[in-house]
Amino acid sequence: MNGSNPDDAAEQMAEAIDGLRPTPGRLLIVARGVHPVWTNLADRCRLRGWTVVQRTLAVDDRRWAPPVPDGLAAHVEFQGERIGCDLVVYHDPFGGNESQVGGPVSLRRLCGGGIAFVSVDFPHGLADPVLAASLEAVYLRALATPVAALRDRADRLASTLADADSIEVHFGDRRVLHVRGPWNLRTDFGSAQADLPILQLPLGEVWIACRPESVRGDLEVQDGPGVNGPRRFTVEEGRLREPRSGRFADLRPVVEIGFGVNPDARWLPMTSLGEKAAGSMHVGFGDNVLIGGDVADDRHYDLPLPRSAQVKLMTAARGAEAVAL
Structure with a gap:
């Protein structure tokens, strides 16, 4: 460390x-x-x-x-x-x-x-x-954290994700979020080169910029503005519904699935530092033009997933394959 x-x-x-x-x-x-x-x-x-x-x-x-x-x-x-x-x-x-x-x-x-x-x-x-x-x-x-080491960690994870046709994020035994391709895969420096010359420090993130209609299933986020503890939603074409009322939640649609790779970053509530922590995941909402997508909005924000969430990569050749972040 x-x-x-x-x-x-x-x-x-x-x-x-x-x-x-x-x-x-x-x-x-x-x-x-x-x-x-x-x-x-x-x-x-x-x-x-x-x-x-x-x-x-x-x-x-x-x-x-x-x-x-x-x-x-x-x-x-x-x-x-x-x-x-x-x-x-x-x-x-x-x-x-x-x-x-x-x-x-x-x-x-x-x-x-x-x-x-x-x-x-x-x-x-x-x-x-x-x-x-x-x-x-x-x-x-x-x-x-040494930049060269972070770039290497990010590139290795991106190479693994690049083989997938879709991904599943599992919250326990029955709740699953499905995200199908195609999507645009990015790292910190990859996005700065391919999209706009923007970096957010500390470094340490890999993400997919996805279309809202490619996201469906179940979602559990760790916290949110004014909320302490996990929140659960169902997702239809990127839009979040409250499970009890069935009404759309007051959130913009999902446009990003992010993965942290920085071993020296720690998860802190309501900060961007947790997005960089190795082994963490988050979902992004709103605009993703800045990060490699084509969904324009006047705002972008992220919410963390529970550390217990697990990812499986889906490929036509190998089927489902669990990934250790």
Whole structure:
């Protein structure tokens, strides 16, 4: 397991940025509050010959409002200032709310202006110093996982999934979610190359971007907004129904099945870190254009599956085959 050293985390963050193609040359780093990981990241980027501009938001600023293109190629406007850059590193808010600005449309506009985007999930603005230190250590370990090792783990899992015609996700003995192909299979770097130049750090995810009508059966999610504990649904063409009332749940349709591969990431409720934890699974809802699909929406969000869920790959040649994630 990696340690929780900001130096190690910053080095691997810079390594991840260096893996984007084309390689960036001018970076804008937007952080919430002051932390050594951001200073160290800027230093590591400058050592690689990149120009770095840093801007700092208030530590308690939880708005999702990344820079926007200002009409001039490789430039953004941020807080009334025009800044030249070809990559934005943005400290993703820890949490968020329904009034937040931005989303899939904003990111498509940003990348359409010739600018790559790296979102970094890292806690901030916590009043309890003990809790803050504990959470920061968890995130720093996941950020410090060697990028080369994560790319290898992701590529190996993607190679296994590529052989399947469909998959089954089993929740116990009788409840099964069926997802049939074709779909688009992606890894962190595979999506950044094939779709839009976007990375979400910490790294460590493989996913299939699927059509809603290809998803049916039973679904159990671990939690959701305002919910503590598992929730069960039936799924018809990606739409979720409440099992008792039969009414459609107030959720967008399923467009993604995701798998975590980062051995240093831990599952934490209502954070994206759990999606990266090795052995974890999640379902994504709403937009999947950003991640390799063709379903456009103004929002994308994920919910984790129970750690007890098991996956079987279905192939015409071999039938069902259980997969250990």
